Each structure stands twice: as C-alpha cells, then as structure tokens.
Amino acid sequence: MARAAVQLIMAPRVALSLLRSAIAFGLVGCTVGAPAAGTSAPDPTSEPSGPGTADGDEPATPPAATEPEGVKEKARWTFFVYANGDNGRSRELAADLEHMNEAMLQADVEVIVFADWNAALTDREGRPFPSGSEWISLAGHGAKPRVRSASESEQDLEDPAVLRSAVARAFGQHPADHRGVIVWSRGEGGDAQDGTRPGAAAMSTPAMIAAIRDGLADIGLTGERTLDVLGFDSYAPARIEIAYATRELAGVYVANPAGSNGTTWAYADALGFLANTSDATGATFAAFEAEAARKIGGPPHVAVHTEKLERLADATSSLVRAIAAHPEVMPRVVSAMMAAAEAPFGSGPPSYQRFVSELANDPSLDVVTATAQEVAIHLSEALVYAPGGAELGITLPLTEASPAWLAEYAETAREWLAATGWDALLASYASSEP
Structure with missing residues (x-):
C-alpha cells in the first residue's frame, strides 16, 4: 500500500478527541454572511459609484466600453x-x-x-x-x-x-x-x-x-x-x-x-x-x-x-450505529478506510463510494453489510453524474491534524456530522487498537 495512504489513516488519537470536543461544546459555531452591525442589506439594483476601467487596464479579452446597467427582462x-x-x-x-x-x-x-x-x-x-x-x-x-x-x-x-x-x-x-x-x-x-x-x-x-x-x-x-x-x-x-x-x-x-x-x-x-x-x-x-x-x-x-442527500445521511447514520453495535468489525472498517484512501489519482480525500463498497461487498459483516448496501443505493441515486474514476470524497482521519485543522473541519462538516454521527465513527477508530 502506498505510504501516503497508510499515513492518511494512522492519525493520532488525541486529534480526534479534540475534534469531538470542539463539536460537543459548539466551539466552531458561527454566524456568517450578515451585514455589519448598524447596516442594512445591499440594494441589488443600485449602480456603482466607482469610475470606469482606466486606459490600458483590459484583461486578455479586451471588453467594450463601460455601459450602465439596469434591471433586465426575465x-x-x-x-x-x-x-x-x-x-x-x-x-x-x-x-x-x-x-x-x-x-x-x-x-x-x-x-x-x-x-x-x-x-x-x-x-x-x-x-x-x-x-x-x-x-x-x-x-x-x-x-x-x-x-x-x-x-x-x-x-x-x-x-x-x-x-x-x-x-x-x-x-x-x-x-x-x-x-x-x-x-x-x-x-x-x-x-x-x-x-x-x-x-x-x-x-x-x-x-x-x-x-x-x-x-x-x-x-x-x-x-x-x-x-x-x-x-x-x-x-x-x-x-x-x-x-x-x-x-x-x-x-x-x-x-x-x-x-x-x-x-x-x-x-x-x-x-x-x-x-x-x-x-x-x-x-x-x-x-x-x-x-x-x-x-x-x-x-x-x-x-x-x-x-436526495437526506436519505443518504439517514442511511449513513444507520451504518455508523451498526458499526458501533458490532465493535468486532472495526478492524475491517479500518481496512475499508485504507482502501478508500487510495484515491484513483493518488491524492485528495478518500472516496466515499469506495469506503461504502468495501463494506457492502463483504458478506462476513452481516448486518453491517446490509446497512452499507443501503448506503450504496442512496449514494448511487444521489449522483447525477459520476463515471468511472469520479469519486465523491469524505473526510477520514488525517495524520498530524492540528487543532486549527480539526476546528475548520468541524465547522465545514457541522451539518453532516449532526445528521450522521460520522464523528462517532471517527471516535470508534480513535479508540480502537492501533
């Protein structure tokens, strides 16, 4: 197995503990996109006050002269x-x-x-x-x-x-x-x-x-x-x-x-x-x-x-719970993580399709296999277009993840984590034997 793929999985346990703490205590929640205090939302139909483009400041395709713009027909x-x-x-x-x-x-x-x-x-x-x-x-x-x-x-x-x-x-x-x-x-x-x-x-x-x-x-x-x-x-x-x-x-x-x-x-x-x-x-x-x-x-x-992602999230939540109920399958889950980390182009996040497929095609996992098959069905239905080699990524444990990285991930993935309990799966990995 490629060294990068192995390093991707063998993350420090303490890093994942920090992630769970950040999520649990809401340390990464924030409100974004609102106007500054004391201001109102912008008027979308107002004209700008700045001057036109200066001479010689054209991009590669020179545009025509600046012209006023109002609301267009629909x-x-x-x-x-x-x-x-x-x-x-x-x-x-x-x-x-x-x-x-x-x-x-x-x-x-x-x-x-x-x-x-x-x-x-x-x-x-x-x-x-x-x-x-x-x-x-x-x-x-x-x-x-x-x-x-x-x-x-x-x-x-x-x-x-x-x-x-x-x-x-x-x-x-x-x-x-x-x-x-x-x-x-x-x-x-x-x-x-x-x-x-x-x-x-x-x-x-x-x-x-x-x-x-x-x-x-x-x-x-x-x-x-x-x-x-x-x-x-x-x-x-x-x-x-x-x-x-x-x-x-x-x-x-x-x-x-x-x-x-x-x-x-x-x-x-x-x-x-x-x-x-x-x-x-x-x-x-x-x-x-x-x-x-x-x-x-x-x-x-x-x-x-x-x-179609709500059903996929529900199925993923069921998969996480099934794995938690059968801790004996965790070594196989870790190997599925490693397989998912071998992205087809050799870099980027692990493939969610590949992780799910590894579990769905292993009959020895019993109820976990059946649950993973449900996830695979909903994942296939959610994809508009994903030919061979086109993989939808998911975050799995990373080597030497800093607290700043973990906080950023917890913010980015906040809704997915809340819907699926994916952080619980990462915690199960963190508490498993190395």
Whole structure:
C-alpha cells in the first residue's frame, strides 16, 4: 500500500478527541454572511459609484466600453460567475472568460461575471490587469464582452459580505427562471489585494454558502433550492460534507472528483447547451458539462442531486450505529478506510463510494453489510453524474491534524456530522487498537 495512504489513516488519537470536543461544546459555531452591525442589506439594483476601467487596464479579452446597467427582462437562465483572480491566477481567469464567451448563447441565457484581478500581474500581451473589480456581461459567439461597470477600489472577494452583495446584484439585475452560480477560485489562499497582501485566507465553505443564501434572500428569493446549480471551479475536490451543506441552497452541486489535481470546465459547450436546450435543468446541465469536460481531458466532475442527500445521511447514520453495535468489525472498517484512501489519482480525500463498497461487498459483516448496501443505493441515486474514476470524497482521519485543522473541519462538516454521527465513527477508530 502506498505510504501516503497508510499515513492518511494512522492519525493520532488525541486529534480526534479534540475534534469531538470542539463539536460537543459548539466551539466552531458561527454566524456568517450578515451585514455589519448598524447596516442594512445591499440594494441589488443600485449602480456603482466607482469610475470606469482606466486606459490600458483590459484583461486578455479586451471588453467594450463601460455601459450602465439596469434591471433586465426575465431570462430563462442566468449564470453568475463569482471569480477571484486576485490570487496569482488572473491569466487563468482571463482564459476561462474567453472560453465562456465562445458559447453559442441566446438572448434568454445571461452569463454575468464579477471578476477581481491582480493588478501586479500582466496579461499574455504584457498589459497590466485592471486594478479593482469588474462586472462583465458575456455576449457569446466570440463577441467582445461588455464591462457593465468597473471599480477602481479594491474589494476582497473572500469577504462573505462582498459575495452576498454580488449575488443580490447579479440576480436582482438579471432575473431568470433558472439560476446557477459558479465560484471560480483556483488560488491556494484568499484575495491578494493586487499582490499587496500575501498569505490572505480564503473564505470558509459555510461562510460562502450562507453568503449566497443571504444574497438571494435579500432580493426575495427564499425557500429551498433557489439555485438550480452551485458549482465550484477550484482545486478543492467534491466532498459529501460540502454537498450536504448545500442541500437547501441548490438543486445540484458540482465539483472536482476526489483525487483530482486540476480543474477544467467545458464552459463553451456547457453554456451553449443551456442556450440551445429549452428544457435544460440543473441536472442535465451538470451531466452535460461533466461529460464534456471529460472529453477535453479534464477531470470527470462529480454532480450531486442535493434533494436526495437526506436519505443518504439517514442511511449513513444507520451504518455508523451498526458499526458501533458490532465493535468486532472495526478492524475491517479500518481496512475499508485504507482502501478508500487510495484515491484513483493518488491524492485528495478518500472516496466515499469506495469506503461504502468495501463494506457492502463483504458478506462476513452481516448486518453491517446490509446497512452499507443501503448506503450504496442512496449514494448511487444521489449522483447525477459520476463515471468511472469520479469519486465523491469524505473526510477520514488525517495524520498530524492540528487543532486549527480539526476546528475548520468541524465547522465545514457541522451539518453532516449532526445528521450522521460520522464523528462517532471517527471516535470508534480513535479508540480502537492501533
């Protein structure tokens, strides 16, 4: 077995004890995404006060002149791309915007981008990227994008308040029957503020989800799954804990598979599919995009029906209880963890499918086997698209997990842990014989 896989499982017992303590005492609970005290939610239809883009500050695809923007007629689809390129990835972002703009869009499909650049970097033609942020409307067909507004002021796109305001503005000014959000953030950290703030922290996933939800609520979009699609174009792999946290926000969750070291979205093909498929849904979009990405050599994205995750969580809870009731199976559970850690690409989180499959296909485990088979059924039903090699990750014990890492995980996975008792399974491992 690969050394990395073994190290992944052999975690210090004290680390898992810290995790359980953090969860039990609520040390990681927080409220995110709300406006600062004494302020009100942003007006999503208001116009920015900043000046237009300065001469010479164009990204790789030069946009047309800045033009005013009001509330548009209701579209069939609005896709909002929240793009933080102010972390050393401005050229990648510019290239992806070009790919998006190659889509054969129709008038009833809006693609709106809020982009932040690193002005300390230059585009492929040697021109500096803009200072500050831009709102860009993509026309498709390779036509020149239009900068709806630009800001000389620098914003922090890893601030939940900025995300909340941007979501409200995007869908407030571009209403649609169907809505999608793609969070584009390929950097390792946060917003570098034009290269002046190295080592900035990225927004936590719970904060991100809360900010998107609150931004939609600010314009009256409340209730369950007000987004059809929530996708992540980042190096962070898909995890069941994150997918579960989005279950009341979006109908479909899309992210990289566990074990993938790269990210490539088939933007032109996928957005063109929306424009040319009148009955497109979040699920059909996600399946089409994932297959198109696979065909161009990218990772086969994992897409999840979030409405089916409650049953999966219930089945997982039953599995955790079954294992707890039969401690004699714990050595086999540990070996299943090790097998799950051998991700198909050699890195990333362990595969939830593989962990469950190891237990479901072992008849010697009796009731645990039967319960794992139920989990496998619900997991299969929840996956919109997951071809061979596309794995949905889950967190298993990690070597030398620091208290800070454990606190972050407990916050990120809070809802999944509460629904499934997954932390109890980790504790069972922690108390088992090494």
